[in-house]
Amino acid sequence: QVQLVQSGSELKKPGASVKVSCKASGYTFTSYAMSWVRQAPGQGLEWMGWINTNTGNPTYAQGFTGRFVFSLDTSVSTAYLQISSLKAEDTAVYYCARDRAAAGSNHFDYWGQGTLVTVSA
Amino acid sequence: SYVLTQPPSVSVAPGKTARITCGGNNIGINSVHWYQQKPGQAPVLVVYDDSDRPSGIPERFSGSNSGNTATLTISRVEAGDEADYYCQVWDSSSDHQAVFGGGTKLTVL
Numbered sequence: 001q002v003q004l005v006q007s008g009s010e011l012k013k014p015g016a017s018v019k020v021s022c023k024a025s026g027y028t029f030t031s032y033a034m035s036w037v038r039q040a041p042g043q044g045l046e047w048m049g050w051i052n053t054n055t056g057n058p059t060y061a062q063g064f065t066g067r068f069v070f071s072l073d074t075s076v077s078t079a080y081l082q083i084s085s086l087k088a089e090d091t092a093v094y095y096c097a098r099d100r101a102a103a104g105s106n107h108f109d110y111w112g113q114g115t116l117v118t119v120s121a
Numbered sequence: 122s123y124v125l126t127q128p129p130s131v132s133v134a135p136g137k138t139a140r141i142t143c144g145g146n147n148i149g150i151n152s153v154h155w156y157q158q159k160p161g162q163a164p165v166l167v168v169y170d171d172s173d174r175p176s177g178i179p180e181r182f183s184g185s186n187s188g189n190t191a192t193l194t195i196s197r198v199e200a201g202d203e204a205d206y207y208c209q210v211w212d213s214s215s216d217h218q219a220v221f222g223g224g225t226k227l228t229v230l
Contacts, residue, residue: 035219037164045156045164045207047219061218062122095163105170106211106219107154111163 002026004096004112011118017084020115022096029077030054033099035108036070036081040092050099051079086119093117123212125222132228133198141225143191143208151210153191155184158224159204167206168193195227203229 007021022034035050049060051070058070069082079096094115097108126144133139143153153171156164166175168184171191181196195202208222 044205044224045158045209045221047221049218059217062216097164100169101211105152105154107152107166107169107209108156108164109166109169109175111165114163 002098002110004098004110006094006096006112006115009116009118011120012086013121014086014088014119016086016119017082018086018117020081020083020094020096020117022079022081022112024077024079024098027098030074031102033101034070034072034079035097035099037095037097037108037111038092039095039114040089043092048081048094050101053079083117086117088119090117091119122216122218123210123214123220125208125210125220127206127208127222127225129223130226130228132230133195134230135198135200137198139195139198139202139227141193141195141206141208141227143193143222144189145191145210146189148189148191148210149187151186151213153184153186154209155182155193156207156209157202157204158207164207198227198229200229203227 003025005023030053036048038046048064051058067084071080096112098110155168157167158164167182171186172184183194205224207224
Protein backbone atom coordinates (compact mmCIF):
# COMPACT_ATOMS: atom_id res chain seq x y z
CA GLN A 1 0.00 0.00 0.00
CA VAL A 2 1.13 3.54 -0.71
CA GLN A 3 2.68 5.27 2.27
CA LEU A 4 4.41 8.59 2.81
CA VAL A 5 6.20 8.72 6.14
CA GLN A 6 7.60 12.03 7.29
CA SER A 7 10.24 12.84 9.86
CA GLY A 8 9.33 13.93 13.37
CA SER A 9 8.54 17.29 14.90
CA GLU A 10 11.24 19.93 15.06
CA LEU A 11 11.85 22.83 17.43
CA LYS A 12 14.19 25.43 16.02
CA LYS A 13 15.42 28.87 16.92
CA PRO A 14 14.95 31.83 14.59
CA GLY A 15 17.67 31.94 11.97
CA ALA A 16 18.33 28.22 12.05
CA SER A 17 17.58 25.70 9.28
CA VAL A 18 15.45 22.58 9.20
CA LYS A 19 15.21 19.63 6.81
CA VAL A 20 12.04 17.57 6.67
CA SER A 21 12.03 14.16 5.01
CA CYS A 22 9.25 12.25 3.30
CA LYS A 23 9.91 8.58 2.59
CA ALA A 24 7.68 6.94 0.01
CA SER A 25 6.83 3.27 -0.28
CA GLY A 26 4.35 1.05 -2.07
CA TYR A 27 4.81 2.57 -5.52
CA THR A 28 7.51 3.57 -8.01
CA PHE A 29 8.84 6.81 -6.54
CA THR A 30 9.86 8.36 -9.83
CA SER A 31 6.46 7.80 -11.45
CA TYR A 32 4.76 10.57 -9.48
CA ALA A 33 5.67 14.12 -8.62
CA MET A 34 5.77 15.22 -4.99
CA SER A 35 4.18 18.39 -3.69
CA TRP A 36 4.66 20.16 -0.38
CA VAL A 37 1.80 21.84 1.51
CA ARG A 38 1.98 24.11 4.54
CA GLN A 39 -0.64 24.53 7.22
CA ALA A 40 -0.07 27.25 9.79
CA PRO A 41 -1.73 26.80 13.20
CA GLY A 42 -5.50 27.09 12.87
CA GLN A 43 -5.21 27.98 9.20
CA GLY A 44 -5.94 26.38 5.85
CA LEU A 45 -3.81 24.51 3.36
CA GLU A 46 -1.22 26.36 1.29
CA TRP A 47 0.58 24.78 -1.66
CA MET A 48 4.31 25.40 -1.55
CA GLY A 49 5.30 23.83 -4.85
CA TRP A 50 6.38 20.50 -6.28
CA ILE A 51 9.36 18.54 -7.42
CA ASN A 52 9.66 16.37 -10.51
CA THR A 53 10.92 13.08 -9.13
CA ASN A 54 12.33 12.08 -12.52
CA THR A 55 14.47 15.13 -13.15
CA GLY A 56 14.75 16.61 -9.68
CA ASN A 57 13.51 19.92 -11.05
CA PRO A 58 11.63 21.90 -8.38
CA THR A 59 8.91 24.47 -8.89
CA TYR A 60 8.14 26.89 -6.08
CA ALA A 61 4.86 28.69 -5.50
CA GLN A 62 4.72 32.40 -4.95
CA GLY A 63 5.92 33.18 -1.46
CA PHE A 64 8.12 30.11 -1.24
CA THR A 65 11.18 31.17 -3.17
CA GLY A 66 14.59 31.83 -1.70
CA ARG A 67 14.54 30.12 1.70
CA PHE A 68 12.75 26.93 0.65
CA VAL A 69 14.47 24.07 -1.17
CA PHE A 70 12.97 20.80 -2.43
CA SER A 71 15.34 17.91 -3.07
CA LEU A 72 15.34 14.14 -3.57
CA ASP A 73 17.29 11.00 -2.87
CA THR A 74 15.75 8.57 -5.32
CA SER A 75 17.96 5.72 -4.06
CA VAL A 76 15.87 5.70 -0.87
CA SER A 77 12.62 7.04 -2.38
CA THR A 78 12.74 10.13 -0.22
CA ALA A 79 11.85 13.76 -0.81
CA TYR A 80 13.15 16.58 1.33
CA LEU A 81 12.06 20.08 2.24
CA GLN A 82 14.72 22.39 3.63
CA ILE A 83 13.89 25.77 5.10
CA SER A 84 16.69 28.18 5.97
CA SER A 85 16.78 31.40 8.02
CA LEU A 86 13.72 30.26 9.93
CA LYS A 87 11.24 32.85 11.17
CA ALA A 88 8.47 32.57 13.73
CA GLU A 89 5.92 32.70 10.90
CA ASP A 90 7.36 29.46 9.47
CA THR A 91 5.78 27.65 12.42
CA ALA A 92 3.42 25.21 10.76
CA VAL A 93 2.71 21.62 9.87
CA TYR A 94 4.37 20.68 6.60
CA TYR A 95 2.91 17.89 4.47
CA CYS A 96 4.30 16.03 1.51
CA ALA A 97 1.67 14.78 -0.92
CA ARG A 98 1.86 12.55 -3.96
CA ASP A 99 0.93 14.58 -7.00
CA ARG A 100 -1.10 13.04 -9.80
CA ALA A 101 0.00 15.68 -12.31
CA ALA A 102 1.58 13.04 -14.55
CA ALA A 103 -1.85 11.48 -14.98
CA GLY A 104 -3.17 14.80 -16.27
CA SER A 105 -4.97 15.72 -13.08
CA ASN A 106 -3.22 17.94 -10.56
CA HIS A 107 -4.48 16.57 -7.28
CA PHE A 108 -2.94 14.89 -4.27
CA ASP A 109 -3.99 11.33 -3.66
CA TYR A 110 -1.73 10.36 -0.75
CA TRP A 111 -0.38 12.53 2.03
CA GLY A 112 2.30 12.19 4.64
CA GLN A 113 1.28 12.42 8.27
CA GLY A 114 2.71 15.93 8.55
CA THR A 115 5.73 17.38 10.32
CA LEU A 116 5.30 20.14 12.86
CA VAL A 117 8.05 22.73 12.69
CA THR A 118 8.05 25.17 15.58
CA VAL A 119 10.26 28.25 15.44
CA SER A 120 10.75 29.88 18.79
CA ALA A 121 13.51 31.60 20.70
CA SER B 122 -3.94 34.78 -8.68
CA TYR B 123 -6.97 32.54 -8.73
CA VAL B 124 -9.19 32.67 -5.64
CA LEU B 125 -11.49 29.93 -4.33
CA THR B 126 -14.18 30.96 -1.86
CA GLN B 127 -15.76 28.54 0.61
CA PRO B 128 -18.22 29.24 3.42
CA PRO B 129 -16.42 29.08 6.78
CA SER B 130 -18.96 26.71 8.25
CA VAL B 131 -21.85 24.43 7.39
CA SER B 132 -24.06 22.65 9.89
CA VAL B 133 -26.26 19.64 9.24
CA ALA B 134 -28.24 17.12 11.26
CA PRO B 135 -27.31 13.45 11.12
CA GLY B 136 -28.95 11.64 8.24
CA LYS B 137 -29.46 14.83 6.25
CA THR B 138 -27.57 16.12 3.23
CA ALA B 139 -24.70 18.59 3.49
CA ARG B 140 -23.65 20.76 0.58
CA ILE B 141 -20.34 22.61 0.66
CA THR B 142 -19.71 25.13 -2.08
CA CYS B 143 -16.51 26.37 -3.66
CA GLY B 144 -16.75 29.53 -5.72
CA GLY B 145 -14.31 30.69 -8.34
CA ASN B 146 -14.31 32.66 -11.58
CA ASN B 147 -15.51 30.24 -14.26
CA ILE B 148 -14.50 27.33 -12.04
CA GLY B 149 -16.60 25.03 -14.22
CA ILE B 150 -13.78 24.82 -16.77
CA ASN B 151 -11.36 23.53 -14.11
CA SER B 152 -11.15 20.15 -12.46
CA VAL B 153 -12.04 20.49 -8.79
CA HIS B 154 -10.76 18.23 -6.05
CA TRP B 155 -11.97 17.94 -2.46
CA TYR B 156 -10.16 16.95 0.73
CA GLN B 157 -11.43 16.05 4.18
CA GLN B 158 -9.28 16.89 7.19
CA LYS B 159 -10.11 15.79 10.70
CA PRO B 160 -8.44 17.44 13.70
CA GLY B 161 -4.81 16.45 14.06
CA GLN B 162 -4.82 14.38 10.88
CA ALA B 163 -3.55 14.79 7.35
CA PRO B 164 -6.00 15.67 4.59
CA VAL B 165 -7.69 12.83 2.73
CA LEU B 166 -8.81 13.05 -0.89
CA VAL B 167 -12.57 12.41 -1.07
CA VAL B 168 -13.46 13.61 -4.59
CA TYR B 169 -11.25 14.33 -7.60
CA ASP B 170 -11.88 15.59 -11.11
CA ASP B 171 -15.16 17.19 -10.03
CA SER B 172 -17.05 13.98 -9.25
CA ASP B 173 -14.82 10.90 -9.08
CA ARG B 174 -14.25 9.08 -5.81
CA PRO B 175 -11.02 7.37 -4.79
CA SER B 176 -11.36 3.76 -3.75
CA GLY B 177 -12.54 3.46 -0.16
CA ILE B 178 -14.52 6.69 -0.15
CA PRO B 179 -18.24 6.07 0.47
CA GLU B 180 -20.75 6.75 -2.28
CA ARG B 181 -22.33 9.27 0.08
CA PHE B 182 -19.65 11.70 -1.09
CA SER B 183 -20.27 13.24 -4.49
CA GLY B 184 -19.26 16.34 -6.38
CA SER B 185 -20.43 18.62 -9.14
CA ASN B 186 -18.99 21.61 -10.92
CA SER B 187 -20.57 24.16 -13.24
CA GLY B 188 -20.35 27.85 -13.96
CA ASN B 189 -18.81 29.67 -11.03
CA THR B 190 -19.54 27.08 -8.32
CA ALA B 191 -18.38 23.59 -7.44
CA THR B 192 -20.23 21.62 -4.79
CA LEU B 193 -19.32 18.74 -2.53
CA THR B 194 -22.43 16.86 -1.44
CA ILE B 195 -22.45 14.50 1.51
CA SER B 196 -25.61 12.41 1.77
CA ARG B 197 -26.88 10.71 4.91
CA VAL B 198 -24.40 12.62 7.01
CA GLU B 199 -22.80 10.76 9.91
CA ALA B 200 -21.09 12.07 13.02
CA GLY B 201 -17.79 10.83 11.60
CA ASP B 202 -18.11 13.24 8.66
CA GLU B 203 -17.49 16.19 10.96
CA ALA B 204 -14.28 17.74 9.62
CA ASP B 205 -12.79 20.57 7.61
CA TYR B 206 -13.27 20.30 3.86
CA TYR B 207 -11.05 21.99 1.27
CA CYS B 208 -11.55 22.41 -2.46
CA GLN B 209 -8.55 22.64 -4.77
CA VAL B 210 -7.89 23.42 -8.42
CA TRP B 211 -4.85 23.85 -10.62
CA ASP B 212 -4.52 27.42 -11.79
CA SER B 213 -3.17 27.00 -15.30
CA SER B 214 -3.29 30.68 -16.13
CA SER B 215 -0.22 32.79 -15.52
CA ASP B 216 0.59 31.33 -12.10
CA HIS B 217 0.63 27.58 -12.81
CA GLN B 218 0.03 26.53 -9.25
CA ALA B 219 -2.32 24.56 -7.06
CA VAL B 220 -4.86 26.67 -5.22
CA PHE B 221 -6.86 25.66 -2.15
CA GLY B 222 -10.06 27.19 -0.88
CA GLY B 223 -10.06 28.55 2.63
CA GLY B 224 -11.83 25.50 4.01
CA THR B 225 -15.28 24.78 5.43
CA LYS B 226 -15.89 23.39 8.88
CA LEU B 227 -18.70 20.83 8.70
CA THR B 228 -20.52 20.45 12.01
CA VAL B 229 -22.86 17.55 12.57
CA LEU B 230 -25.53 18.70 14.99
